[in-house]
Amino acid sequence: MNKLDRKFSTAPMMDWTDRNCRAFHRHLSRHALLYTEMVTADAVMRGDRDRLLGFDPLEQPVALQLGGSEPGKLAEAARIGASYGYSEINLNVGCPSERVQSGAFGACLMREPELVADCLAAMREAAKRGATSVPVTVKHRLGVDDDDPRQRLFSFVDTVAARAGITTFIVHARKAWLKGLSPKENRDLPPLDYGLVAELKRERPHLEIILNGGLATLDAAERELPNVDGVMLGRAAYHEPALLLQADRRFFGATARVRTADEAGADFRPWIVRRLEEGAGLHGITRHMLGLFAARPGARQWRRILSEKSPGARGPAAIAIYDEALEAVAPATAAAQ
Helix, strand or coil, X not given: CCCCCCCEEECCCCCCCCHHHHHHHHHHCCCCEXXXXXXXXXXXXXXXXXXXXXXXXXHCCEEEXXXXXXXXXXXXXXXXXXXXXXXXXXXXXXXXXXXXXXXXXXXXXXXXXXXXXXXXXXXXXXXXXXXXXXXXXXXXXXXXXXXXXXXXXXXXXXHHHXXXXXXXXXEECCCECCCCCCCCHHHCCCCCCHHHHHHHHHXXXXXXXXXXXXXXXXXXXXXXXXHCCEEEECHHHHHCHHHHHHHHHHHHCCCCCCCXXXXXXXXXXXXXXXXXXXXXXXXXXXXXXXXXXXXXXXXXXXXXXXXXXXXXXXXXXXXXXXXXXHHHHHHHHHHHC
16 A cells, blocks of 8 residues: 655656755655656666665655666566665656657657556566555656647546556646757746646546646645645755755644754764765765755855865865855854844
């Protein structure tokens, strides 16, 4: 039985949501569901699995997103992912990048719902740990290119639900335009259609529908939440991570005092020290933290110190750079008191 609370989650983002990013986000929100970067099934089967799939237990609940279009390979990758202890296995049917298109997966699979269903059915069968199954979900768009979005969306969802038994659909509320738009341009075009996603939930109440795409603030996410089962933030949560400090109270009913960004930065220091002792580079950790003090006095110095001094910094002594960056923001804290 699927017991994950998907009321609020952060999106899988290539080159961003690695284990350092996820650990940082987990220090900001205890309850948000976190996602890995997309990992291809081929990479899971042939690559360095511990590097690709390893994560800290403190990241839980965390979901693994897979990319691919071959049921057998995806099944094996799902089995491996489940064995690593992920709380969910997700299939990417939404990415519009050329890299993904050339591999015949991602958003272009919206036009092959039967194949997607076969992939997901194989993944569900494989994603078992003993007597329990790790939930398998799919993240997708409204359609692609010249598709009628309502027709494509409902047809895709109905086919996948009926043939694969999938009950959780994470819907990026715009079409993927694969012809003539770059992935960057596709972040803003064509227009978002939250109303269509809400209609999907009304018409298919037995399915769990999670809304993704263009949600820039927690206020915006809360406005849409009554129409769906959950909301997913991507770039907004990455660029302004301090908003995650409010997520547990606003979406999960937490009653603990909301920490400040300054407190969160200090709280994360022991984890950074531990990672430095394990051999991680400082830049690989702090590159995900540059927006923590966005719009705050001292934020520019924070970003400058970490951007200029952390690349190449390794070993326990590198924590001094992080401390220097924190001190640059301290006057803002004092001024606010």
